[in-house]
Amino acid sequence: AQSVTQPDIHITVSEGASLELRCNYSYGATPYLFWYVQSPGQGLQLLLKYFSGDTLVQGIKGFEAEFKRSQSSFNLRKPSVHWSDAAEYFCAVVPPGGSNYKLTFGKGTLLTVNP
Amino acid sequence: GAVVSQHPSWVICKSGTSVKIECRSLDFQATTMFWYRQFPKQSLMLMATSNEGSKATYEQGVEKDKFLINHASLTLSTLTVTSAHPEDSSFYICSASPPGQGNTEAFFGQGTRLTVV
Numbered sequence: 001a002q003s004v005t006q007p008d009i010h011i012t013v014s015e016g017a018s019l020e021l022r023c024n025y026s027y028g029a030t031p032y033l034f035w036y037v038q039s040p041g042q043g044l045q046l047l048l049k050y051f052s053g054d055t056l057v058q059g060i061k062g063f064e065a066e067f068k069r070s071q072s073s074f075n076l077r078k079p080s081v082h083w084s085d086a087a088e089y090f091c092a093v094v095p096p097g098g099s100n101y102k103l104t105f106g107k108g109t110l111l112t113v114n115p
Numbered sequence: 116g117a118v119v120s121q122h123p124s125w126v127i128c129k130s131g132t133s134v135k136i137e138c139r140s141l142d143f144q145a146t147t148m149f150w151y152r153q154f155p156k157q158s159l160m161l162m163a164t165s166n167e168g169s170k171a172t173y174e175q176g177v178e179k180d181k182f183l184i185n186h187a188s189l190t191l192s193t194l195t196v197t198s199a200h201p202e203d204s205s206f207y208i209c210s211a212s213p214p215g216q217g218n219t220e221a222f223f224g225q226g227t228r229l230t231v232v
Contacts, residue, residue, distance in 0.1 A: 034220070043121075043208055043225040044159075090158065101212040101221040102149060107158040 002027050004093045006106035014114045015083050021076040021109050023091030031093040033074040034103065035065055038088045047089075050074060061085070086113040117143050117213050121224030128199055128231055135195045136227045138165075138209030144189035145211035149221070150182075153206040165192040165209075199231040 005024045013019055025031055032051050036044040048059025055067040065076045074091065091106040118141040128134045138148055146167045151159040163184055164172040171184035181203075183195040192211075196203050206228050210221040 036223075041206075041226070041228065043119075043223040044210075045223075046220050049220060101147065101210065102161065102164065103159075103210075103221060104161070105158045110156075 002095060004031075004091055004104055004106045006089075006091050006109050008109045009107070010110045010112070012112040012114060013081050016080050019076075019078045019081045019085070019111070021089050021091075021111070023074045023076065023106060025072050025074070025093055027093070027095055029096040030067075030069060031095050031098075033065075033067060034092040034094075035059065035063070035074075035076045036090045036092060036105075037061075038090065038108075040087075044090065047076070081111075081113055083113045083115065086111055117141075117211075117222045119209065119211050119222045119224045121207075121209055121227050123227060124225060125228040126230070128229070130200055130231055131198055133195055133197045134199055134229060135193055136207055136209075136229070138192045138194070138211070138224055140190045140211045140213075140222075143211075143213040145192075146189060146214060148186060148192040148209055148211040150184065150192070150194050151208045151210070153208060153226075155206075159208060162194075162207075165194075167192075196229065199229070201231045204229055204231045 003026050034049045035047040047063045048057045050057050050067045057065050088108045090108045092103040120139045122137045148165040150162045153159045162177045165184045165186040167186045173179045186192040208226040210223045
């Protein structure tokens, strides 16, 4: 079945440590790929997106993501996490041929940052 | 970026009553808006596509008579939860995108927390 998967439900890191959140997709062709962040009780903020071109994408707040076609992955990374990064992170896709704005979300990864 | 605003941010209603949630695009016109639902500690699930001037398109399993969507203008879509029950308690989020920009992002409202008691 076509889907987007975030294998890690909850990740805890120490402030200053590096971070990688995983996202895998299962579609016949490469979908459009997004990472969103959601603070408690808030809407979603776009961190970065990938449509085509350079496979390393830079986003806001010091985040980056790398698209790897061979692994059907679009993992989110940050070299040094800040306490304010604690939030829920969602990987989302627009399936091939779909509307640019109609998103399918992964189940999310909750990030906890220890001082 | 574009701004999408939802109102109210939270609402508590009694079981059996109806509640309306508004989604507005503040600085652009949106012929299409999307409504998502998020259960606690779960992902966002698309409920329906709101189309300006025509009927909404509902995802499989979403009751169209329960979740009434009206997109009467290019800047406003409303979601009315009719005869609400406690199981309708959830976080509802809308999104919209400025037209004519090709591959672009969806902008989300801040969400509405609905609690049915």
